[in-house]
Amino acid sequence: MGRGIGYAKTIFFGEHFVVYGIPAIGIGLSKKIEVEIEKSSYMKIESNHADANLLKGIEAIKTAIKVQDNFIVKIKSEIPMRSGLGSSAAISVAFVRAISDEYKLNLSDEQISSYAYESEKIYHGTPSGTDNTLATFGGAIIFQKREGGNLITPLKIGKPFHIVIGNTDKRKSSTSEIIAAVKSRKEKNPEIYEYFFNAEKKIIEFAIKAIEYGNLEELGELMNLNHGILSAIGVSSKENEDIVQTARNMDALGAKITGAGCGGSCVILAKNEKNAEEIANEIKKMGYFVISAMVQ
Ligand code: MEV
Numbered sequence: 001m002g003r004g005i006g007y008a009k010t011i012f013f014g015e016h017f018v019v020y021g022i023p024a025i026g027i028g029l030s031k032k033i034e035v036e037i038e039k040s041s042y043m044k045i046e047s048n049h050a051d052a053n054l055l056k057g058i059e060a061i062k063t064a065i066k067v068q069d070n071f072i073v074k075i076k077s078e079i080p081m082r083s084g085l086g087s088s089a090a091i092s093v094a095f096v097r098a099i100s101d102e103y104k105l106n107l108s109d110e111q112i113s114s115y116a117y118e119s120e121k122i123y124h125g126t127p128s129g130t131d132n133t134l135a136t137f138g139g140a141i142i143f144q145k146r147e148g149g150n151l152i153t154p155l156k157i158g159k160p161f162h163i164v165i166g167n168t169d170k171r172k173s174s175t176s177e178i179i180a181a182v183k184s185r186k187e188k189n190p191e192i193y194e195y196f197f198n199a200e201k202k203i204i205e206f207a208i209k210a211i212e213y214g215n216l217e218e219l220g221e222l223m224n225l226n227h228g229i230l231s232a233i234g235v236s237s238k239e240n241e242d243i244v245q246t247a248r249n250m251d252a253l254g255a256k257i258t259g260a261g262c263g264g265s266c267v268i269l270a271k272n273e274k275n276a277e278e279i280a281n282e283i284k285k286m287g288y289f290v291i292s293a294m295v296q
Helices: 053-065 087-102 109-124 130-137 175-188 190-213 216-232 238-249 273-285
Strands: 002-013 024-040 044-046 070-077 140-144 151-154 161-167 254-258 265-269 289-295
Touching (some): 002 190, 109 175, 175 190, 216 254, 238 265, 238 273, 273 289
Parallel strands (some): 044 070
Antiparallel strands (some): 024 140, 161 289
């Protein structure tokens, strides 16, 4: 029997643009997915997540690691699927770790993340690699997709801050469909999208400084700007806007979509712990799943 764990994540800044090589800021969360594998004569997944691609993703990892055995794969998850919180990457990472445990492979975190990326490609088409990186390493990072090796830089947190994540559980499209829709809109309006890309680059550059220097007011402003761009490229929804507006009306420093959007989740930067609690309660009242975290 082998066991492994993968963590949830929030993309704080840079979702979608990261697919095209712009750096993203990601934060690992403590919510996790646990995978347990037991050798069997056939492959079977036991999970409360119905997802047709789950088995395909797991097979892709087996092929990459050159494992021919079959398993009963038990998935225990604290992360909702299609939530923008990296559930598929967390499953992939947990499965690779379970394989490493079963066969005593002693895989390094770099190897774990890179095998997990094989199934991310099945789930998401052309993923950036941010999700599997955060699901493996956790922490706060700057992630940049690059030919010949992604650039992963740990991010220093100048002043701890409180985030609240509201998950709408209302996503009809998959991440790969949303990425493809953004690509097609970008191809229709390349000049305008160039402005969005340049603005996003600046937002990330300033957000890194705001996080490092603990300038939380500025960080919140930048989240609001980033959300505006995500709405402009067509990845917001009524539910996303409801959460963002509710949080802003309650004096949050900033609020935006996190992850692929079109439903999924929003991340909110609260003023302080009390403000975070109040916002979390309000979003729960709206009927949504909430995760609160202190980033330090
Ligand atoms: C999905 O969590 C985030 C996207 O930027 C896709 C990716 O980075 O692979 C939309």
